[in-house]
Every structure is written in structure tokens, then in C-alpha cells.
Amino acid sequence: MRDFEYEAPTTLAAAIELVAKHNGSARCLAGGTDLIDQVRVGRLTPDVLIDVKKIAELNVLEHGATGLRLGAAVPCYQVYGHCGIVSDYAALADSCRIIGGVQIQSRASVGGNLCNSGPAADSTPSLIVLGAVAVIAGPKGRREVAVEDFCTGPGKNVLQPSELLVELKFPARAANSGSHYRRFIPRNEMDIAVVGVGASVVLNDAKDKFVSARIALGAVAPTPLFAKAVGDALAGQPINDETIAKAATAARAIAVPIDDMRGTKEFRLHITGVLTERVLKAAVARARGEHVDCRIGH
Amino acid sequence: MAKKRIVTTTLNGNQTEFLCEPRQTLLEVLRDNMDLTGTKEGCSNGNCGACTVILNGRPVDSCLVLAVEAEGATVRTIEGVATAAGLDPIQKAFLEGAALQCGICTPGFIMQSEWFLSQNPKPTEDEIRFNxxxxxxxxxxxxxxxxxxxxxxxTWQDHYMKNCHEKGCH
Incomplete structure (x- = not known):
């Protein structure tokens, strides 16, 4: 593998200084499940890897009345092993359970998944529908960017060469809310999404109407796509097959997939509709307190 | 060339020091520096699991871990599974059930299965396949x-239940 230096700062200030000093020639190392492979094959050529796992702020995992804080380096297994996330931010737990296999989940982080900025990243649609905000730090201080505005193209995002992602902040969940993420892959596990869909809904007290909904689509555009208009159109609508089918049609209309080895454009558009319906129904079921079986084939 | 680092780990129960370059993976160091060749290299990109080891109590693909990241860590490899008393029950089960042919993937499967049974001693078939x-x-x-x-x-539920209780996972 290419020769590089390794640094493992223990404070955020030291990490910011290192990232800024190397101004683009350093990469932050969290789980390394994408990064180490990318360095090995020569897709990335960093001079320094900055291991951020020893920094307290990047390992934060706090859930309370004001919402959820998820440090950028927290690995997937801690996300789906956290009762508060499983109950209140279920879409995120759904994503983390299907990223790679168990070995990958021991190391891979949601923050890393976001910073890699792949269009098919499994956790990003969940972050978007749950309203997550990326907290970014650099030499000029901190700034916050809504996750739907974070990715700018395949492998590209708003991070400047001198900045790093510190944590993801989520607002508290509303009463009568539920969320879900699901993807289509030709295998049962260990594959990259052909299409992925996340949805989060808030229902009225009678649980027969949508108060609001957020939907995000993966692998059907150059970046994970926030389908804002599709979710907004559901507000105030009754929950039935017709309104959900309309949302699916609207989701298909904004998807701009490509043909590639994983699927054709036509197939991806079809799957976008199918998954939007299923994911919305599952999010509604969760908001009603019903159990949703996420196993393959269910 | 980046300076070599001294890394101290607890490797299969023994405190162990090794010298490595930042660019070396844990898999490379285990095989090439420590002569622990039981851990296999398959795909080298995290798909095949042949290089699975237990790092700080969690299974990982050692091809996707830098050796320098193992500083202060506990590492368990296939060489640490059998004891003086004999093979681990999961090793016996693989032998008796002929659950291998060429054998390259076997150390990874043993590490992952042993860890899994210590977390979930009564798994369903679905859970086994998922894990x-x-x-x-x-x-x-x-x-x-x-x-x-x-x-x-x-056959060995008591054995794995004991591990499970010791690790406090249920």
C-alpha cells in the first residue's frame, strides 16, 4: 500500500490543526472500511491518515428530550445496539444493520458513510428523513449543514480541505412518528443498493392522516436525493393506498437514475416506486406502534 | 518513508509488541511479522471475511484495520481458539460436519461463528446465515x-451460554 503517515490526535483541537495543516493531503480515518481499500487501490492518495476515533466529541452517542447526537466516528453496531435509536430513529438502525456484514459494522461509521458521499450510501437517506444536521469544524470555527445539502456529487461534499465532520445532530421525534429505510439488492446481504428509500412520517392523534412526511431516495441521482415535494404533498392527506401510490408516482418522477452494472434506469425507476410505497407503509405502521419485520423477504 | 511504530497489543492473551509501518494492515503484520498465518488473505477489500479476527471483542476484517490502530487493543486470532485441553467446540463441529473443503475461508468462519455463538447461543438458521x-x-x-x-x-449450548454470561451479553 502507498506510504503514509499516521496520526491519532486525542482532542478535537489537535485534529482540526492537523487537518488544516495538511490542507487536503490528509484524510480522516474512522472505521476505514472504505478509506483503507481506496488507498490500497490508489483511488485516494493521502500523505497522512488522521485517526479520529480517540476524540471524545466524535464518539458522542446521546439521546434525550432535545434529540440525538451521534459522533461522526461511532460505528454501526453501536447505532443498532442503542435502544433509543431503535425505538425513535428506527430508519437509522435499519440502515446500519444492512451496511456490509457484521465485521464491517464493527468499524464502519455513519459519519464516514456520509463523508464518502456515495450516491448509494445506505445511511444517508435515513439521516435526511430524520432531519439530521452535520456539525462541521475547521480552523474558522464550526458550521452546520443540513444533511440533504451535504453531498454535492458522487464522492463530493461541502467539506473544505481544512474541515472535518464532528457529529450529526437530530431533532427530537414528534409524537405519532415512525420511520424506515429499505433498499433493493439482488443478494440477501453484503451488496450496494440498486435503489434505497427512507421515509419518516408524523401522524395525527387518530393515526389516520399524515401530519408531515419526509422521503429520501438513494442510488437514483448523483447524490442521495431529498424528495421534499413528495413528502410535503402527503401533509394533511388520509393514509390509504391511493395517497401512498400517488407519493410513489411522484418519487419516480424526480428520480434520475443511470444504467449501470447494478440495474437499468427503467428498473431503478420501477423499484423507486415499489420501495416508496413499502417504506411509507412501514413507517406508518411504526408510527401506529405496530411491529415491522425487516428481515429479508418480509 | 513513514517512520516505523512500536505497537503493543494483547495478542491471544499475551502482551505482544511489534514494529510496523503505518501503511501495514493488521492482516499483513499478523501473517508477515508475527508469523501467525492462520488468518488468511482473501479479497483484501472487506468482502470475504477470510481475515476475520476479534479486535477488542468485536469481529473485524483485519485487511481493513491498520496495524497501528491495534495499539493498546486486544486481538484474538484463530491461533488463540484451541486450548491445551483441545479444540473449541465450534472447531470440532466444523471437523465432524465436514464444513470445509479447501479450508482457506475456515479460520474466518470459525472466528465469526465462535464470536456469534458467544453473543447468541441459541440462534435460528436465519440468524446464523445473517451473521x-x-x-x-x-x-x-x-x-x-x-x-x-x-x-x-x-451440543455445546452450555459452553457458549457460559461465555455469553461472562461477557454479560444477555
Missing amino acids: LAGNLCRCTGYDKIVRAVQDAAT
Whole structure:
């Protein structure tokens, strides 16, 4: 593998200084499940890897009345092993359970998944529908960017060469809310999404109407796509097959997939509709307190 | 060339120091520096699980871990599974059930299965298959591997339950 230096700062200030000093020639190392492979094959050529796992702020995992804080380096297994996330931010737990296999989940982080900025990243649609905000730090201080505005193209995002992602902040969940993420892959596990869909809904007290909904689509555009208009159109609508089918049609209309080895454009558009319906129904079921079986084939 | 680092780990129960370059993976160091060649290299990109080791109590693909990251860590490899008393029950189950052919994937499957049974001593077939999704085998077609894990779980449940209680996972 290419020769590089390794640094493992223990404070955020030291990490910011290192990232800024190397101004683009350093990469932050969290789980390394994408990064180490990318360095090995020569897709990335960093001079320094900055291991951020020893920094307290990047390992934060706090859930309370004001919402959820998820440090950028927290690995997937801690996300789906956290009762508060499983109950209140279920879409995120759904994503983390299907990223790679168990070995990958021991190391891979949601923050890393976001910073890699792949269009098919499994956790990003969940972050978007749950309203997550990326907290970014650099030499000029901190700034916050809504996750739907974070990715700018395949492998590209708003991070400047001198900045790093510190944590993801989520607002508290509303009463009568539920969320879900699901993807289509030709295998049962260990594959990259052909299409992925996340949805989060808030229902009225009678649980027969949508108060609001957020939907995000993966692998059907150059970046994970926030389908804002599709979710907004559901507000105030009754929950039935017709309104959900309309949302699916609207989701298909904004998807701009490509043909590639994983699927054709036509197939991806079809799957976008199918998954939007299923994911919305599952999010509604969760908001009603019903159990949703996420196993393959269910 | 980046300076070599001294890394101190607890490797299969023994405090161990090794010298490595930042660019070396844990897999390379285990095999090339420590002569622990039981851990296998398959795909080298995190798909096949042949290089699975237990790092700080969690299974990882050692091809996707830098050796320098193991500073202060506990590492367990296939060489640490059998004891003076004999093979681990999961190793016996693989042998008795002929759950291997060429054997390259076997150390990874053993590490992952042993860890899994220590977390979940009474798994369903679905749970076994899900937990072994990160391990690939080109020979067996998986059924014999799944049966070996089921046999180990049934025959040796007390053994794995004990591990499970000691680790406080249930």
C-alpha cells in the first residue's frame, strides 16, 4: 500500500490543526472500511491518515428530550445496539444493520458513510428523513449543514480541505412518528443498493392522516436525493393506498437514475416506486406502534 | 518513508509488541511479522471475511484495520481458539460436519461463528446465515457450515451460554 503517515490526535483541537495543516493531503480515518481499500487501490492518495476515533466529541452517542447526537466516528453496531435509536430513529438502525456484514459494522461509521458521499450510501437517506444536521469544524470555527445539502456529487461534499465532520445532530421525534429505510439488492446481504428509500412520517392523534412526511431516495441521482415535494404533498392527506401510490408516482418522477452494472434506469425507476410505497407503509405502521419485520423477504 | 511504530497489543492473551509501518494492515503484520498465518488473505477489500479476527471483542476484517490502530487493543486470532485441553467446540463441529473443503475461508468462519455463538447461543438458521453474510466460501455451498454452527449451538449450548454470561451479553 502507498506510504503514509499516521496520526491519532486525542482532542478535537489537535485534529482540526492537523487537518488544516495538511490542507487536503490528509484524510480522516474512522472505521476505514472504505478509506483503507481506496488507498490500497490508489483511488485516494493521502500523505497522512488522521485517526479520529480517540476524540471524545466524535464518539458522542446521546439521546434525550432535545434529540440525538451521534459522533461522526461511532460505528454501526453501536447505532443498532442503542435502544433509543431503535425505538425513535428506527430508519437509522435499519440502515446500519444492512451496511456490509457484521465485521464491517464493527468499524464502519455513519459519519464516514456520509463523508464518502456515495450516491448509494445506505445511511444517508435515513439521516435526511430524520432531519439530521452535520456539525462541521475547521480552523474558522464550526458550521452546520443540513444533511440533504451535504453531498454535492458522487464522492463530493461541502467539506473544505481544512474541515472535518464532528457529529450529526437530530431533532427530537414528534409524537405519532415512525420511520424506515429499505433498499433493493439482488443478494440477501453484503451488496450496494440498486435503489434505497427512507421515509419518516408524523401522524395525527387518530393515526389516520399524515401530519408531515419526509422521503429520501438513494442510488437514483448523483447524490442521495431529498424528495421534499413528495413528502410535503402527503401533509394533511388520509393514509390509504391511493395517497401512498400517488407519493410513489411522484418519487419516480424526480428520480434520475443511470444504467449501470447494478440495474437499468427503467428498473431503478420501477423499484423507486415499489420501495416508496413499502417504506411509507412501514413507517406508518411504526408510527401506529405496530411491529415491522425487516428481515429479508418480509 | 513513514517512520516505523512500536505497537503493543494483547495478542491471544499475551502482551505482544511489534514494529510496523503505518501503511501495514493488521492482516499483513499478523501473517508477515508475527508469523501467525492462520488468518488468511482473501479479497483484501472487506468482502470475504477470510481475515476475520476479534479486535477488542468485536469481529473485524483485519485487511481493513491498520496495524497501528491495534495499539493498546486486544486481538484474538484463530491461533488463540484451541486450548491445551483441545479444540473449541465450534472447531470440532466444523471437523465432524465436514464444513470445509479447501479450508482457506475456515479460520474466518470459525472466528465469526465462535464470536456469534458467544453473543447468541441459541440462534435460528436465519440468524446464523445473517451473521455469516460477511464470510464467503467457494466450496461448500454454505449448508454444511450453517449445520456445523447449529450443531455446535445444540451440543455445546452450555459452553457458549457460559461465555455469553461472562461477557454479560444477555
